[in-house]
Amino acid sequence: MKVIIGQGSCGIATGAKKTQAEFEAQIAAKGVNVEIDFTGCVGTCYLEPIVDVYEDNGDMTRYVKVQPDRVERIVEEHLVGGKVVEEYAIAPEDQQFLDKQQRVVLRHCGLINPEKIEEYLAVGGYEATQRVVTSMTQDEVIEEIKVSGLRGRGGAGFPTWFKWNAAKGNPGKNKYIVCNADEGDPGAFMDRSVLEGDPHSLIEGMIIGGFAMGATEGVIYCRAEYPLAIKRLEIAMAQAREKGFLGKDIFGSGYDFDLRIKAGAGAFVCGEETALIASLEGERGMPRLKPPFPAAKGYWQQPTNINNVETFANVAWIINNGGAAFGAMGTQQSKGTKVFALAGKIKKGGLVEVPMGLALKDVIFGIGGGIKQDKQFKAVQMGGPSGGCIPADLIETPVTYEDINKTGAIVGSGGMIVMDEDTCMVDMARYFLDFTRKESCGKCNYCRIGTKRMLEILERITRGEGQDGDIELLEELAAKIKDGSMCGLGQTAPNPVLTTIRYFRNEYEDHIYNHTCTAKSCKELISYEITDKCVGCTACSRKCPVGAISGEVKGQHVIDKEKCIKCGKCLETCKFGAIVKK
């Protein structure tokens, strides 16, 4: 028997280490012969900590939300008594979350121990690498990727084969293959999951890509906020080196290739290729004009190819199963599967991998289970700070690069932040503008100053000080920032504002002309009132930090709106639902 505990960052955050310690203690106390191991993130983050119990015949029972207090019963009844504790096992509707997916990128996540290369080898690991370096030509590899239709999963969706081919065709003394693991989009975490749960699939993808373009060195640019990912990558690289999969003469093919990690230092703009290269060279991560493209002059002026983690994680699967099998999934233009990070006001948050072309509705409601507390679905934000908000009436939109672009958002790296009736769309636009303003490198005036001006206008609107003409001014600035910026950050920074104006103009108008926040979220535009449900318990008046609530015991209380600082403490305190936000 074997007990496997999910230990991605999210599992650990919910207490997986404590759960493991409790298992170790209980198993030792009961004297049962059970092996304990761990794995990466299975993707059902909302059910963490997750524990899988494998019988000797291979049957598996998955237990969810296993806090230490649930361990004793599992050990006693299941590990000792041989009887599944149904109460703690995954419910059928949660199992659906996984069953409805089709996993290519996440094929091993949550199944293997990411720190043991033997487990990766046991599921066919490095077979693709061996085949490529010993029996395929560079052109054959590129052709296979071309057939698959794989496009960059980092945001732009550029065909992968084209980039590899360009880097291959350009002359250079040394060529470099770089992995962008600087997952900077707030709200996207699929790359972290692959790095933590299946680092060897990334390494394989890089060896194969390196071989195809003729690189002998690879660099993984990983964000410093992911310490666990860096640790597991280092372990995986050392193991691969020991087995001879990295280094000189891989599989006796004569091909030399090695990898190293470079920890990023926190700059969103480094997702832009030329900025990333500047950062790799130890400089400020500022983009430069293209051409020359990195495929011609990149890292140290040599031909360089940069792909994202998820893109690389597809490569070994494509070699093993054939490009045609990959291309058979998805749609004509957007082939294969894509991982989405479901978060926000969603019932079942986590990682979802589905064939491209599925409708947004099927992802959010079919797999994600809909909105928390069954509130009204308002919009889904896709593409992070470069993307936009897609409103509820476009929920049938198929998730493909083309269809999502038409809405004004982008597929981007695959973050899906779900919003409900309580989310203010003007505030969301303000939030993203605040982000891009901070992250602008400052090279282009329009991006540096324009985003700041747009932010000021949005702040004014959310404070209730919006003026007639603000919406038009935002639109004008947005157009100029798009035109006047050199890189993707500036060119896309206005998107969150433009899409919210396009679909939620009424909310902007409510703020500006009626001084009300439709979602009752902007502090300056709401007020608290006590209704006749008040029983006069005085709880709220005692909690109010500014003494704005007065009233007799057992009599209806009132809030002095002049004094009220809108902290919401009264609303939280009231047990009778007598306080309302207006």
Add this chain to the structure above:
Amino acid sequence: MSEKCCCCGTQNKEQFKELEPVLEKYAKVPGSLITILQKAQDIYGYLSIDTINHISEATGIKPAKIYGVATFYAQFRLQPIGKYLIMLCQGTACHVNGSEIIEEAVCEYLGIQDGETTEDGLFTLNNVACLGCCSLAPVMMIQSADGDETYGNLTKDKVVQILAEIRERA
């Protein structure tokens, strides 16, 4: 300006002896500045002017340029931090799930704002972009010599309780 300006002497060698192995390995390797700064910050907790000058001397990169790189990236700090670094996630999922309320609670409890350190030198608060634990939003990570600990599904009460427990232990 400190009298012992180290850009013109080696009297600070002793002071920076923990950094020596790092400089030996990376000082002359092109493109290593960020790596050196990261290691220096790991050792000293922040990048002081003296540290920057010392790195400049070892690498031959001008202090102004090092300062430029250090201020470009969110990771680098030019001021010392508390024993516990609170990295409060302000990513999109956390924002939608009320990270601003959590920030208010932390600020109120500790009496500091983003980027500041408590008077007892115990806590520093930093708002960060995204910790990648979006399904557990709102989230924070607390870094200390004991390692990194991530806390999810935060509420006002929960975050205050966590900080109170750390304060008690320390």
